[in-house]
Amino acid sequence: MTSEQVLLGLGANVGDRLETLAAAVHAIDDLDGVAVQDVSAVYETPPWPPPDDPRAVSQEPYFNLVVKAVTSLDPHALLAETQLLEQAFGRDRDREVRWGPRTLDIDLLLFGGRELDTPRLTIPHPRLTERAFVLVPLLELLPGGELPDGRRLTRLLAALAPLEGIELVVRLEDVPGRRFERPEGPRAPRASFTRPVVDPTDGA
Secondary structure, three states: OOOEEEEEEEEEOOOOHHHHHHHHHHHHHOOOOEEEEEEOOEEEEOOOOOOOOOOOOOOOOEEEEEEEEEEOOOHHHHHHHHHHHHHHOOOOOOOOOOOOOOOOEEEEEEEOOOOEEOOOOEEOOOOHHHOHHHHHHHHHHOOOOEOOOOOEHHHHHHOOOOOOOOEEEEOHHHOOOOOOOOOOOOOOOOOOOOOOOOOOOOOO
C-alpha cells in the first residue's frame, strides 16, 4: 500500500504540556498505518489569536511541535484517528470555546502534495500561513520546503516578521523521564525520535 508523508502540528496549554506532547507523539506512532519519522523541538508560544484580536480568549501559553510521519491512511481516515487521540487526552469538542484552551490539539498541516477542501478537512491547513508558531517548527523538519502551490515556507515565515514570543523549550529526547516506553514485544520496539548524526567529513 502506498504511503505518503504527512506533517502534523501538535499543541497543548492545559495541564502538563510537555508530558502531553511526548505521550501524543508516541500515540501517533502507535496508530495503525502511521510511522513517525521526525519530531521538531518544543516551542512555547502565545495563544492564538493574539490578545489584541477581538476573537482572543484569555488562556495560558502553548507548547507546540510538529511531527513528520508517513501514513498509508487517507486524509479523512487520519483526521478521524487524530480526533480520537484528542478525545483520549481530554478534549471535548462539544463544550470547548473556539480558539480556547486545549488539552491537546492535532492539526493536519500538509499531506504529501495534496490540496483538499471538504466540509471536514482543508489541506494545507487553512491558517498555516498566518501562524509563525507552526511555520517555525515546520521549517525545522522541512528546510527549503514549500506548499503544493509552490509558495516557499521561508517566504511565508518572513512575511510574518517580526517574530515575537516563540521560544525554543527543549527536544523531547533530551528530557529525562519524558520517554514513554512502548510495551515489550517483537512488534513493539522502543520508540526513538533522535535525529541521525551527520559526519561533516563524510563525502569530503
